[in-house]
Amino acid sequence: MPGRQQAASETMEQERKGEVSIGMYTYNHNSDSGFDVHEIYVKRSRFWVLLSYIGMVFLLASVCQLYLSKEGLSTGSVWSIAFGILVAKCLQYKPVKKESVVIMPTFGVQLEIHFWSGRVHRRFVPIGKILKPLLNECVTPVTCYWSLALLLRDEEELRLVFQKSHPPVKMLVPVWKALCKFLNSGCQTSSAVSEPNRSET
Amino acid sequence: MxxxxxxxxxxxxxxxxxxxxxxxxxxxxxxxxxxxxxxxxxxxxxxxxxxxxxxxxxxxxxxxxxxxxxxxxxxxxxxxxxxxxxxxxxxxxxxxxxxxxxxxxxxxxxxxxxxxxxxxxxxxxxxxxxxxxxxxxxxxxxxxxxxxxxxxxxxxxxxxxxxxxxxxxxxxxxxxxxxxxxxxxxxxxxxxxxxxxxxxxxxxxVDTAMFTPSPDRLSCDEIVIVVISRLVYRKGADLLVEVIPEVCRLFPKVRFIVGGDGPKRVRIEEMREKFSLQDRVEMLGAVPHAQVRSVLISGHIFLNSSLTEAFCIAILEAASCGLLTVSTRVGGVPEVLPDDMVVLAEPAPEDMVRAVRKAIDMLPGIDPQVMHLRMKKLYSWxxxxxxxxxxxxxxxxxxxxxxxxxxxxxxxxxxxxxxxxxxxxxxxxxxxxxxxxxxxxxxxxxxxxxxxxxxxxxxxxxxxxxxxxxx
Structure with missing residues (x-):
């Protein structure tokens, strides 16, 4: 019973902070320092990280074996190096730590990608360039997912808000609503898809 | 029926x-x-x-x-x-x-x-x-x-x-x-x-609202036979090559409008050149679906020469536009229209010509508006x-x-x-x-x-x- 109460209080605390966790994504919202910041954290899968390291070790071992052995470059060693590179590349975990949307009143929207290495990639979109935020259903040859995009003036392609991650629609809706409110575009707030985007390609 | x-x-x-x-x-x-x-x-x-x-x-x-x-x-x-x-x-x-x-x-x-x-x-x-x-x-x-x-x-x-x-x-x-x-x-x-x-x-x-007959009844001084189909073997394009010249020879008042494209289009154009029928056989090429009705209402008879057909929506569209249909007796075609709205023939040139002759004789008794109303009752989505x-x-x-x-x-x-x-x-x-x-x-x-x-x-x-x- 105390455990259940503790879990409930944690959930309430998260909601109060504007924090929601679904699967590998955690959504956080704060409005400190006059900016409206929406953050999506991406959890690292330990399993894939471990496999990635195993791939790296396998690659290093193959290279060392090649240098230490007296024989020339054999077909087997070439294949093992190639396989090691492939394993390391394929199993390399996504280096994105979080993606955030910083809404700056009267200025525009800043889209940020924070990598685990510490590198931050920022793109600023001025308010005058944004026509409308759109919730799209994206279809790939193997799956479907929701994405949040900005329809920009004088640009043919949509600008994806979250480029490296595909957070669930429950996390995209509050960001979409905030962008609508910010742009004062009169988007309906009753539903994320009450007016589906009919021109999506 | x-x-x-x-x-x-x-x-x-x-x-x-x-x-x-x-x-x-x-x-x-x-x-x-x-x-x-x-x-x-x-x-x-x-x-x-x-x-x-x-x-x-x-x-x-x-x-x-x-x-x-x-x-x-x-x-x-x-x-x-x-x-x-x-x-x-x-x-x-x-x-x-x-x-x-x-x-x-x-x-x-x-x-x-x-x-x-x-x-x-x-x-x-x-x-x-x-x-x-x-x-x-x-x-x-x-x-x-x-x-x-x-x-x-x-x-x-x-x-x-x-x-x-x-x-x-x-x-x-x-x-x-x-x-x-x-x-x-x-x-x-x-x-x-x-x-x-x-x-x-x-x-x-058939969407009868989309395929309505012409408000003005066409004159029977010149009879127009319409063909709209993909010009491929399965749709009987080779049959058309033999039927069209014979019908033109027997009936000087008849003119053909052929809509559609495909590998057999060349054969029809060769036939037109061979028999000097350029003024009597009009080739439209590919017809967009939105313009099919405007082509259909310019004719009196619709000719379907398919060699195999499970149903054939084309003859429904033609009948809805008030055209009398001449068709090959293949597949599910005999089930589609009542006997007084279609003339059926075997997929052979001489029988097709005979069916066209019969259709021309039937034309004075055909009322496109009545036909359209019947189609409205017969077929609805x-x-x-x-x-x-x-x-x-x-x-x-x-x-x-x-x-x-x-x-x-x-x-x-x-x-x-x-x-x-x-x-x-x-x-x-x-x-x-x-x-x-x-x-x-x-x-x-x-x-x-x-x-x-x-x-x-x-x-x-x-x-x-x-x-x-x-x-």
Whole structure:
């Protein structure tokens, strides 16, 4: 019973902070320092990280074996190096730590990608360039997912808000609503898809 | 002619629907229409899927269409009436068909089935690889499946033998099947070995509002015969090459308008040059669907020379425009129109000429407006939708079966083919288990229902089910 109460209080605390966790994504919202910041954290899968390291070790071992052995470059060693590179590349975990949307009143929207290495990639979109935020259903040859995009003036392609991650629609809706409110575009707030985007390609 | 007029059909529908409601089974379905053939491509299958979907939406069902990408048209699109179309980015490789991969379409089909909360999967056309694969995956996942065959196929040539084996595989474990004519039903049963009790006959229909006759009655001083079809062997283009010069020789008042394009167009143009008929045979080339009516109403007689046809929507469109039809007596064509609206002939030049002569004699007694009104009563997409709804209800009543119960059905497909089909289904089942592990069903987000456009426009007490909008 105390455990259940503790879990409930944690959930309430998260909601109060504007924090929601679904699967590998955690959504956080704060409005400190006059900016409206929406953050999506991406959890690292330990399993894939471990496999990635195993791939790296396998690659290093193959290279060392090649240098230490007296024989020339054999077909087997070439294949093992190639396989090691492939394993390391394929199993390399996504280096994105979080993606955030910083809404700056009267200025525009800043889209940020924070990598685990510490590198931050920022793109600023001025308010005058944004026509409308759109919730799209994206279809790939193997799956479907929701994405949040900005329809920009004088640009043919949509600008994806979250480029490296595909957070669930429950996390995209509050960001979409905030962008609508910010742009004062009169988007309906009753539903994320009450007016589906009919021109999506 | 009882079948053509559809007498007693509405009574049967009402009786069956009452029975279903009493049994508590007259539910609203969530249907996924799957085919390689859909708009912007034009044809009988495409029109059938579109109009049927629109009418099912009006009846309160949820309908989703899944097809492959057409050029840059990929992703999710919404068409008239709030019909949602998934243009999956798989490129076609032959005759608008996607490459047969058996298993590679499973992830996307599974995702769509789960996120749209589908209850019935409806595949269209035996030639569509996407249709066969989607039905296979749906059966693996335990969904109810319905298949509609729109064409007639042979039994002897290599292509037909291969196609029939694929059809046998798909229909071995199907809940219900639909054919567009009695001839088509007979053909499908013979080709696939499916039980005739599982096969329903639901004809095509015509949008009579789109195909209306000319308000002014045409003069019979010059008789115009219209031909609109793809100029290919199957549509009898070679027959036209022999019929047109003979008709022009016998009837100086006759003029031809030929609409359509294809590999046999060259032969018709050569015939026109050879017999110096440039002033009497007008070649229009490819005619956009929106302009078909304007071509039809410029003529008196519609000539259909198909060598094989399961139903032939073209003659319905012509009859709706008030044209008297001359057609080859092939496939399901004799079932389509009443005897006083069509002149049938064997697919031979001399018999076709005789039929044209008979049609010219009948012309003074033909009233296009009366013909249009008769067509309006005979064929409606609403009726087709109601009859298809009954098929869905029947499919939902069929018992749920597991893999071990279903495998013997595939074994009966042939000594070697049966074992191969079983292996394919076992691999598909294992792939499903893998997909469930990698991406559990709970991890796939369900799509909120968008209320159909017609439900928003019409009154509150509309029969259409008002669907929730919130996430």
């Amino acid at each position: 009882e079948n053509v007029t559809g007498e007693g059909i509405s009574d049967q529908i009402e009786r069956f629907q009452t029975q279903l409601q009493m049994d508590g089974r007259g539910r609203k379905h969530r249907i996924l229409m799957v085919s390689d053939f859909f708009f912007p491509n034009f044809g009988g299958v495409e029109s059938h899927i579109y109009y049927l979907s629109q009418c099912l939406l009006k009846l309160g069902h949820k309908v989703i269409v899944m097809t492959h990408a057409y050029g840059n048209r990929s992703g999710v699109r919404y068409v008239t009436g709030g019909l949602k179309v998934y243009y999956v980015p798989w490129k076609p490789f032959l005759m608008q068909n996607t490459l047969p991969t058996l298993f590679l379409t499973f992830p996307i089909v599974r995702t769509i089935l789960i996120r749209e909360k589908i209850s019935v999967v409806h595949g269209h056309q035996a030639f569509s690889t996407l249709c066969h694969e989607a039905l296979m995956h749906a059966r693996t996942m335990g969904y109810k499946v319905v298949f509609t065959d729109h064409s007639l196929y042979g039994f002897a040539d290599a292509g037909s033998i291969h196609m029939n084996k694929v059809l046998q595989f798909t229909l071995a474990d199907i809940d219900q099947a639909i054919c567009v004519s009695h001839t088509s039903k007979e053909n499908t049963v013979l080709r696939s070995g499916i039980s005739p009790e599982k096969v329903f006959m639901v004809p095509n229909a 609403d009726d087709v939708a109601k009859r298809t709804e009954i098929v869905y209800d029947r499919a939902m009543q069929s018992p749920q079966t597991d893999l071990l119960e279903r495998l013997p059905r595939y074994l009966r497909c042939g000594a070697w083919a049966g074992k191969l089909f079983c292996l394919v289904m076992i691999i598909n089942y294992l792939l499903w288990c893998l997909l469930e592990y990698l991406q559990p069903t709970e991890g796939i987000e369900e799509v909120p229902d968008i209320r159909p456009v017609h439900a928003r426009l019409e009154s509150v007490d509309d029969t259409c089910e008002t669907q929730g909008k919130g996430i």
